[in-house]
Amino acid sequence: MRTVARIRLRAAAVARWPGFWAAFLLFLLLATTLVALRFGAVSIPTDQLADALFDVDHPMHAVLVQVRLPRVVAGALVGAALAIAGLLLQTVVRNPLADPGLLGINAGAGLAALAALVIWPDVAVLLPLFSFLGALGAVVIILLAAWGPRRRLGPLKLILSGVAVQSVLFAAIALVTFLYADRAPAFVSFTVGSLNGAGWSDVRWLAPLALVGAVFAFSARRSFDLLLLDDATAAGVGLGVQRTRLLACGCAALLASVAVSAAGLVGFVGLVVPNAVRLATGPHHRTLVPLSAIGGAALVALADLAARTVAAPLELPVGALLALIGGPYFLFILWRQLP
Amino acid sequence: MTSILRVENLHLRHPGTDRDVVRDLQLEVAAGEILCLVGPNGSGKSTSLAALARELRPRHGRVLLDGEDVWRIPRQRFARRVARLPQEPQCPEGLTVEQLVMAGRHAHLGLFGAWRTSDANAVHEALVAMDLLELRHRAVDTLSGGERRRAWIAMVLCQEAEVLLLDEPTAGLDIRHEWEVLDLLSRIRRDRGVTLVLVLHQLDQAAKLADRVAIFHRGRLYRAGDPSCLDDETLRDVFGVDASLTEDGGFHQLTIRAPADPNRHL
Numbered sequence: 308m309r310t311v312a313r314i315r316l317r318a319a320a321v322a323r324w325p326g327f328w329a330a331f332l333l334f335l336l337l338a339t340t341l342v343a344l345r346f347g348a349v350s351i352p353t354d355q356l357a358d359a360l361f362d363v364d365h366p367m368h369a370v371l372v373q374v375r376l377p378r379v380v381a382g383a384l385v386g387a388a389l390a391i392a393g394l395l396l397q398t399v400v401r402n403p404l405a406d407p408g409l410l411g412i413n414a415g416a417g418l419a420a421l422a423a424l425v426i427w428p429d430v431a432v433l434l435p436l437f438s439f440l441g442a443l444g445a446v447v448i449i450l451l452a453a454w455g456p457r458r459r460l461g462p463l464k465l466i467l468s469g470v471a472v473q474s475v476l477f478a479a480i481a482l483v484t485f486l487y488a489d490r491a492p493a494f495v496s497f498t499v500g501s502l503n504g505a506g507w508s509d510v511r512w513l514a515p516l517a518l519v520g521a522v523f524a525f526s527a528r529r530s531f532d533l534l535l536l537d538d539a540t541a542a543g544v545g546l547g548v549q550r551t552r553l554l555a556c557g558c559a560a561l562l563a564s565v566a567v568s569a570a571g572l573v574g575f576v577g578l579v580v581p582n583a584v585r586l587a588t589g590p591h592h593r594t595l596v597p598l599s600a601i602g603g604a605a606l607v608a609l610a611d612l613a614a615r616t617v618a619a620p621l622e623l624p625v626g627a628l629l630a631l632i633g634g635p636y637f638l639f640i641l642w643r644q645l646p
Numbered sequence: 647m648t649s650i651l652r653v654e655n656l657h658l659r660h661p662g663t664d665r666d667v668v669r670d671l672q673l674e675v676a677a678g679e680i681l682c683l684v685g686p687n688g689s690g691k692s693t694s695l696a697a698l699a700r701e702l703r704p705r706h707g708r709v710l711l712d713g714e715d716v717w718r719i720p721r722q723r724f725a726r727r728v729a730r731l732p733q734e735p736q737c738p739e740g741l742t743v744e745q746l747v748m749a750g751r752h753a754h755l756g757l758f759g760a761w762r763t764s765d766a767n768a769v770h771e772a773l774v775a776m777d778l779l780e781l782r783h784r785a786v787d788t789l790s791g792g793e794r795r796r797a798w799i800a801m802v803l804c805q806e807a808e809v810l811l812l813d814e815p816t817a818g819l820d821i822r823h824e825w826e827v828l829d830l831l832s833r834i835r836r837d838r839g840v841t842l843v844l845v846l847h848q849l850d851q852a853a854k855l856a857d858r859v860a861i862f863h864r865g866r867l868y869r870a871g872d873p874s875c876l877d878d879e880t881l882r883d884v885f886g887v888d889a890s891l892t893e894d895g896g897f898h899q900l901t902i903r904a905p906a907d908p909n910r911h912l
Binding site for chain 1: 735
């Protein structure tokens with residue numbers, strides 16, 4: 308009995324160690340990548356995978372390097388960006404229920420991107436910029452609505468105003484896709500999110516922007532830790548509370564908009580991943596930021612692999628699969644947290 | 647004694663409201679003293695403390711730290727000189743005592759938040775001073791009320807400020823822990839020579855701990871002076887009770903005979 312108890316204690320200690328989770332999630336990401344490279348319209352036998360990847364003359368080389376690999380990388384980047392965005396929003400509102408999708412920030416980015424597509428169909432370069440401005444606009448509206456004359460950011464108010472903003476933006480997205488059906492992408496595939504057709508051209512701008520957001524989030528980790536204390540205490544130890552909050556919101560808007568311009572409205576990653584990591588390793592941004600990034604990357608890569616393969620040759624929208632996991636998880640948090 | 651904090655003509659109002667909760671406040675805090683702000687609920691004590699802590703911008707008047715308007719002092723420099731503990735501080739689930747205490751070093755950290763030996767030493771000293779060394783890896787939310795209060799005070803101590811502003815540091819504690827915290831505070835003053843300004847509800851505690859008390863009544867300073875100014879007349883006028891505060895061997899005892907006038911509005 309004693310040995311069992313000791314093993315349990317040791318296991319609990321290992322489970323709280325961030326290195327364990329980093330190794331586990333990295334392994335998951337790597338394994339997902341390999342499996343995603345192997346399976347597709349034409350599957351490659353495992354023993355030929357290395358050849359196909361590194362030998363330029365292999366018949367499957369082009370498919371692997373030009374189609375499957377960039378799609379996995381794009382998926383991983385989208386996941387990492389969304390997870391960090393969700394984490395920062397949860398920190399800002401001190402509430403685990405925040406998520407760029409739920410608060411309408413993804414929808415803001417999406418609407419602006421759609422508008423840009425409709426007005427200037429040829430200038431695809433502007434897409435990320437517009438979606439960033441859209442996301443930022445959504446953040447500003449939500450914060451202003453939740454701020455109110457009493458200048459207090461209540462989490463409940465914030466989430467409710469986010470839901471209101473999101474429904475307005477969704478209606479606008481539906482209108483735009485309906486009125487400009489010839490130019491805008493199909494409403495359904497855009498609103499549930501999909502990585503179909505993601506290539507190196509997407510990764511080229513996705514990667515640096517996501518990296519900028521992630522590096523910023525990590526470098527401000529101590530300030531974000533202080534945001535988790537109450538405002539008076541955080542200000543008391545010398546933190547510019549409102550400034551830090553605005554920076555965190557800006558960074559979350561950047562990351563969410565980057566993800567939306569690449570994959571449409573992928574929801575719930577920002578909700579599920581940071582919460583799961585927090586449960587495992589505690590409330591520190593030193594571990595939360597990197598582990599959320601790796602976890603988000605692994606989750607979206609895995610979900611996209613499933614979306615491509617479970618009903619092949621039919622391709623499911625990855626966002627729908629993620630919502631199938633995220634929705635129940637959201638209910639679980641509500642059930643656990645609210646009195 | 648030289649004054650370290652000086653309040654001139656202060657009028658305070660909470661944002662989004664249209665009524666001044668503190669009016670025309672003049673107050674001086676001498677370096678190294680313990681000043682207790684006392685008064686009934688809603689008399690403006692905590693609001694005044696928030697203004698001293700540079701948290702609530704005055705509608706009129708100013709707060710001076712060594713002659714300099716606190717709103718002109720950069721936030722971090724101010725935090726290195728004045729530390730503040732709110733009434734009900736909150737901390738996230740799972741945060742350990744040591745990590746909480748480390749938060750107090752924020753204003754001292756170098757470029758990009760670099761952690762130095764002096765920071766580690768300050769954390770260690772604060773943990774030792776509050777007798778928390780053994781509890782340092784425990785999560786704050788698993789501690790008892792008294793231990794938690796000690797952890798918060800350790801965080802404020804770690805800030806190494808010359809002025810500590812504490813809002814009801816004994817609220818919600820049982821009698822033993824109340825006195826333990828008060829004892830710690832007077833020891834901190836003795837060992838570190840800091841200035842303490844605290845809001846306290848228990849008049850006997852205030853009288854025992856304070857060098858001076860500032861009595862608030864309806865948003866104004868009713869009287870300030872040594873604890874003996876908490877006399878029967880003041881207790882009747884300010885608190886609306888027929889009571890006396892007596893001293894016996896260094897301890898103070900509050901004897902309440904009856905409400906002075908049950909119909910009187912405070």
